[in-house]
Structure formats: C-alpha cells, structure tokens
Amino acid sequence: MNQHLKGSLSTIILKLLHDNGRMYGYEITQKVKELTQDDIQITEGALYPILHKLEAEEVLTAELEKVDGRTRKYYKITPKGNAVAVDRIAELKAFAENLNLILNPKLSLS
C-alpha cells in the first residue's frame, strides 16, 4: 500500500460505498485499483478490519450472498451511518485540497 494512504483508507471505502450503494470487500479493492490505474492496492489485512470496525460502529451493514459458488459479503451504508460518511468524505476532500495547497504553493505576486 502507498504509505500516504494511511489514515485515508476508511474514508475512501466510505466514498466508494456512498457512490456505488453496495459493494463487497474484494470489489472495493478492484475498484480502487481501477480508479487509480493500479497505483493503490488495498491489502486485505487493512481492508477487512476496517469493514468490521465500521460494521461494529453501525456505519455499515453487511449481507452474505452466494454468487457462482463463492460467498461475498456485501456492505452498504446505514441511514444512521450516512451522516458520518458524508462528514468524513467532506473532510477528505478538504484534506485533498490542503495537499494541493502545500504541494503547489501559490507564487507570491510581489
């Protein structure tokens, strides 16, 4: 995993679920890979504990579903969790903007 991802991972997961409605773990890893052109690869050891934690906090709910012989665990954001998700996503957006401010500081127009 990209070391800079640390701290932002759970919010990225919330963002994907917020956009896509319903996803399972492996699907989330593939979606992030696709969106970032293989730049960000979420490890399973990071992913699953986050999903379990968000479920325990009742931000997410899960349903098992068997597809083509394999069991998938689909997650979605709960109504209660929606406010949390929206907040964190807004914070992540602000952080991304702050990163841009730091990485591309405006030239002083003297």
Next chain:
Amino acid sequence: MNQHLKGSLSTIILKLLHDNGRMYGYEITQKVKELTQDDIQITEGALYPILHKLEAEEVLTAELEKVDGRTRKYYKITPKGNAVAVDRIAELKAFAENLNLILNPKLSLS
C-alpha cells in the same frame, strides 16, 4: 490533527523544507497552518519525533541557533537526503491525484 494527514505528515515536512531550504520545527507548524488556512494543525508530539527520525536517517541535518533569547533548531535536507525527499514528494503528488480520481470519479460518457 486531521486524521487523514496520518502517513503524509513526514512528506509534507520534507516538501516544506525542500521549498524553503531551512526551517525550524515551530516554523513548520505555523507554515502548514498558514498554507491550509488553519485547517491543518501539526501537533508537537507528531512533529518532533518525525524530525528526529529524519535526522537519524541522515535525510535532514540540524543546527541550533539562538534568536531573541530562544533556541531554535533549524533543519535542512542533506544532499544525500535530497533524493529521498524528491521521491516522497512525487509519491505524495501521485497520491493527491489518486485522491482526486476517487473523490471526483469521471462520469461515464455512455
């Protein structure tokens, strides 16, 4: 501190030192506050251990200087550390771009 900052903090410090040449710890915290309009406040408990670690890795060197009665510890990037700094800054830029891709996914033009 913004929770999303976790993992990016050391690279942000390297970026500021790379841009500004020579800074002391407290100055770094103030510069980040200024650039981000008070959005990001670096805590001292996070800052100083990072500076010490980068110094131990010989990415930074430090010089004590007494100014107006107070001792400042000025840091700068070593020639050897420059390559590390440039790499990490490039990775952080790539991460910021990836964040934008995730946060603002392109609409599918069907």
Next chain:
DNA sequence: TTTGGATGCATAAGAATATTATGTATGTTT
C-alpha cells in the same frame, strides 16, 4: 489432472505513526 492464479473472506503478531499529556524555558501582552 493437478497446479497456479484469481476470487473471496478472515485473523494474529508486529511495526509504524499519531494522540494526549506532561515538562522545561523564554518573551510578550494584558
């Protein structure tokens, strides 16, 4: 046909990184 790779979930030990609290000290403002 069996081996490897992709799909799919899970957890545990350890490392890395930050929080929170605390301590010391000087200068400036109220």
Next chain:
DNA sequence: AAACATACATAATATTCTTATGCATCCAAA
C-alpha cells in the same frame, strides 16, 4: 502577575497498517 505565544522534548497509549498465514471456490493452463 497571569496568560499566551514561542520553542523544544519525551513517554504512555491508541490507532492504523504490514506481513504472514489460513481456509475455500472457480477457472485456465500444463
């Protein structure tokens, strides 16, 4: 005199991720 800003530092704790491992199914290649 007290409060606040400047300036550095560290320790205990918490959070978050890595690395390794385990289990199981499906599909393709050898």
